[in-house]
Amino acid sequence: MLKELVGKELKNTLRDRKTLLTTILMPLLIFGVMGVIYGFAFGKAAQTVKQTVTGLKEHATLYVCDADRGEFSELLLNFTRKFGKEVVVSKECSVSTVKEELIKGNYTLGVYVPPEASDLLREMKPVNITVITKANRVSFSSSMAVETVLSAFVNSLNSYIRAVLVVSRGLNPQIVISPVIADEKVVFKGELLPPNVLTSVASSFMMFAFAPLIVVSMALGQAASSMAVENEEKTLEVLLSLPIPRSKIVTAKLVGTMVLVLFSTLSFAAGAGIYAYSLTTALSGLASGSSSEGFISLSAFGRIINPTAVGLMLLATFLSLTAVASLGLLLGSLSPDVRTSSTFIGQLSFLVMIPGLILVFIDLSSLGPSGQAFMVALSPFIAPVLILKAHLEGMEWVVPVTIGWSAIFTTALIFASAKLLNSERLLTLQHTFMRRGRERKGLFRRK
Amino acid sequence: MNSLAVEVKGLRKVFKDVVAVKDISFTVNGGEVFGLVGPNGAGKTTTLRILATILKPTSGSVRIFGKDVVKETDAVRRMISYLPEEAGAYKYLTGYEYLRLMSRVYGKGDEALEDGIKLSGLGDALNRYVSTYSKGMKRRLQVARTLMVRPRLAIMDEPTSGLDVVHAVYLRDAIREYVRRYGITVILSSHNMLEVEYLCDRVALVNKGRIALVGKPQDLMAEYGAKNLEEVFVRVVRNA
Numbered sequence: 001m002l003k004e005l006v007g008k009e010l011k012n013t014l015r016d017r018k019t020l021l022t023t024i025l026m027p028l029l030i031f032g033v034m035g036v037i038y039g040f041a042f043g044k045a046a047q048t049v050k051q052t053v054t055g056l057k058e059h060a061t062l063y064v065c066d067a068d069r070g071e072f073s074e075l076l077l078n079f080t081r082k083f084g085k086e087v088v089v090s091k092e093c094s095v096s097t098v099k100e101e102l103i104k105g106n107y108t109l110g111v112y113v114p115p116e117a118s119d120l121l122r123e124m125k126p127v128n129i130t131v132i133t134k135a136n137r138v139s140f141s142s143s144m145a146v147e148t149v150l151s152a153f154v155n156s157l158n159s160y161i162r163a164v165l166v167v168s169r170g171l172n173p174q175i176v177i178s179p180v181i182a183d184e185k186v187v188f189k190g191e192l193l194p195p196n197v198l199t200s201v202a203s204s205f206m207m208f209a210f211a212p213l214i215v216v217s218m219a220l221g222q223a224a225s226s227m228a229v230e231n232e233e234k235t236l237e238v239l240l241s242l243p244i245p246r247s248k249i250v251t252a253k254l255v256g257t258m259v260l261v262l263f264s265t266l267s268f269a270a271g272a273g274i275y276a277y278s279l280t281t282a283l284s285g286l287a288s289g290s291s292s293e294g295f296i297s298l299s300a301f302g303r304i305i306n307p308t309a310v311g312l313m314l315l316a317t318f319l320s321l322t323a324v325a326s327l328g329l330l331l332g333s334l335s336p337d338v339r340t341s342s343t344f345i346g347q348l349s350f351l352v353m354i355p356g357l358i359l360v361f362i363d364l365s366s367l368g369p370s371g372q373a374f375m376v377a378l379s380p381f382i383a384p385v386l387i388l389k390a391h392l393e394g395m396e397w398v399v400p401v402t403i404g405w406s407a408i409f410t411t412a413l414i415f416a417s418a419k420l421l422n423s424e425r426l427l428t429l430q431h432t433f434m435r436r437g438r439e440r441k442g443l444f445r446r447k
Numbered sequence: 448m449n450s451l452a453v454e455v456k457g458l459r460k461v462f463k464d465v466v467a468v469k470d471i472s473f474t475v476n477g478g479e480v481f482g483l484v485g486p487n488g489a490g491k492t493t494t495l496r497i498l499a500t501i502l503k504p505t506s507g508s509v510r511i512f513g514k515d516v517v518k519e520t521d522a523v524r525r526m527i528s529y530l531p532e533e534a535g536a537y538k539y540l541t542g543y544e545y546l547r548l549m550s551r552v553y554g555k556g557d558e559a560l561e562d563g564i565k566l567s568g569l570g571d572a573l574n575r576y577v578s579t580y581s582k583g584m585k586r587r588l589q590v591a592r593t594l595m596v597r598p599r600l601a602i603m604d605e606p607t608s609g610l611d612v613v614h615a616v617y618l619r620d621a622i623r624e625y626v627r628r629y630g631i632t633v634i635l636s637s638h639n640m641l642e643v644e645y646l647c648d649r650v651a652l653v654n655k656g657r658i659a660l661v662g663k664p665q666d667l668m669a670e671y672g673a674k675n676l677e678e679v680f681v682r683v684v685r686n687a
Binding site for chain 2: 011
């Protein structure tokens, strides 16, 4: 009989185009399209920056205001003649003159060398020069290009002067620039890891924490709708009069919700995968070689989270999904229609989202004992994020407490849902809520 | 089939500050079609909901084929089939899938399903989603669902409510023919006196939460010197 009831739940839900669109197609479309758009935007920016830097090297025209007229400006001019295609040098000028020349649009870069530059160089003190370029518009790619042009010029100039100074003193530039080559490692939970793995995990955490929060919120709404629709479509009264144990009705609803959430999660994962891939590929194009791990990296997570932790997270996700789905069934059964249940659930999503967001952005260890106890109390709704966070912060005591409390709470909620499906209690509560709703002018709509 | 099918004794139902049923007692014999008639708010639907195990009585007792509706709910549910006044079917199931689901829930096989298909008279429309059905088609599906499992007691609240004459006549004929063929006991409520006269062996007139009178339609009309049950009904309600 359970098989038939689950089949009914799935058919009645998965054949509804509106449900298919909102819970299965939309996560794929939204994240997928966002990923493609971001990927395109970042890719375009990377291409623009690359073209700008290449163009600068091949076609740059420079205006140098040389107020120094000494050893430093000679070094700088030697460099600029290698860097740019055309260099114009002016002796009677100021920073304003450089600015004016760039506004006229005659040059790519303008450099002002102050009068004391050579003296500072002789005293082995840093020289403060002014480098100006011109921006014609504000956009992601053009602002990246402007920054890149300026930093490329200054970095290249520094390297050039450093090398000249070192060679002039008979030293090996490599020894001066990087006298030590270190194999950097960090030990975390007994594992020796490159530090960029931790950085990558920290930056990926948001992605991995948001996903269960969204999925759990979705289960809450879906379970509530599956029950509210029984009221809306006037099928509940017949269902409650059938020779079916209440536990089977609740189980069928929970399984139906879980299957839909599973489809939705797969769609969400596919969309998030496209998003992460597009973003990581584009960002690696912008900052090539900065890290061996991506911005969002599953492999980095794999190096820190062991199989036991993954198993516990899956168990926690299952418990959270069951807990919120049971709560959804309770609330949905009291709602006269899907719209009312959505309003109800929208207001209650804070149970999942607020503590979840706190965990995403704030360290568990910084919350203090009362804050940690509060989070554990709410753990049936946020168990996967809490366990992940506890594991990453090395607060292992949180894991068994969370699993134990979530299991007890979830069992109690399932029991309460089955009890509420005692039709007398349910109809009386519905009647009471609807009457109160009418008194408050329309929180509940009478059908 | 003359055993006692339904025995209602001193039934009372109170919803907080509203007394829906004050004191109702009646019996229904096996194989009998018994009608509850009465004005809106008289307590008919509440009585039927108690019989269908949806509500619990505040006091009094209801036994269906000897089983108490409160203490032996599961056993009662296996014997009854309930048609509420506003009954819907799952929108995205076809009519056929809905009937098959119900036959399996009652542990019945293909024979019940075939009966349901015939009873509904929906033909090829059974392969369409319920969401595409008219009100009349939905009601035909519900009546078929109620009767096809051949319950020992069918509880039907306004079986032809809101239907046009053609649909209503079709359903009345279907109910009459099917319950007589299989000896199903039926309790139904209706505002349509013609329907009650046509279908019911006995009628109880419920007014203000109490039974005002019970009897065979012909006997009641003779007792009140009325041409039809409607006249009896109006007189009883006005004199109450």
